[in-house]
Amino acid sequence: MGEDPVLAVWYFYEPDEVRTFARDGDRITFGRDDECDLIIFSAINGESLSRVAGTIWRMEGELWVRNLSDKHELWITQPGMPPLPPLPPRDPARRDPGAAQSVPGELAYVHGPDGCVLVVAQQRAEPALPAVRDDRPTTTMPPVPPELRPVAAALCEPLIRGRRLPASYEEVHRRLPGRTRNQIRDHVRRLCELYLTELPELRDRVAARKQLEERELGLPAAPTTVHKGIRVFAPVPGPDDEAQRRRELTLPDYYEVAHLLVRRRTVTTEDLRLLR
16 A cells, blocks of 8 residues: 655645645635634735635635635646636535546646735645745854844834744834834845845745736736845836735845744844834
């Protein structure tokens, strides 16, 4: 008898949050609602993705996905293969549990609106998680410079307190009212430059996320400026509300840096004493 496959799912932007399915009947939900097992952070500021968009469960040794949304499709792709027919939205006018299908192959992707991309691994060895997901063994973490430590503490405070997203610029400003918004942005930029320069794998992770956001959200590839791995969109000439709305769905450039600082315990609860 062959070895049971290792079945795992993770959100593309959160490769550290891996959900495994040890036995038939194990299931997760995904969407932009806080109650979902996998929260699609790129969609939380919009309404295109349903609050509970779908569910993935294990049945007879393989993973299945069901579309729980009544307003959008879900679709499955495999590397190098044409996409499968989409799973249509369910019909709320009748008792419709939602269209479902098994996930084929050892590696596939479940897609939805607003940057929803789930990686589905069904392998007979440990899941081939992205190499950047564990950055502990190969790199030395430089300390946060003293002049940047208050901003680093403010950025990381929500993560330390159990939230999934780091602080916004406005939240940082509220915690450090003695600094101007321009000073805060400059210190965040310097913090990102430090760690993206010192940790190439972190730089690669940021670049991969930015490329996926451009593709999935339909963001214009130009005009942009790339500086030390951080891609910054220049102002769009003339009114372009839809493009601006899509940009607001992207994760902040410092997202990976803040998570890394907390994971490596470079910023801890002790640093929160620097905040008001």
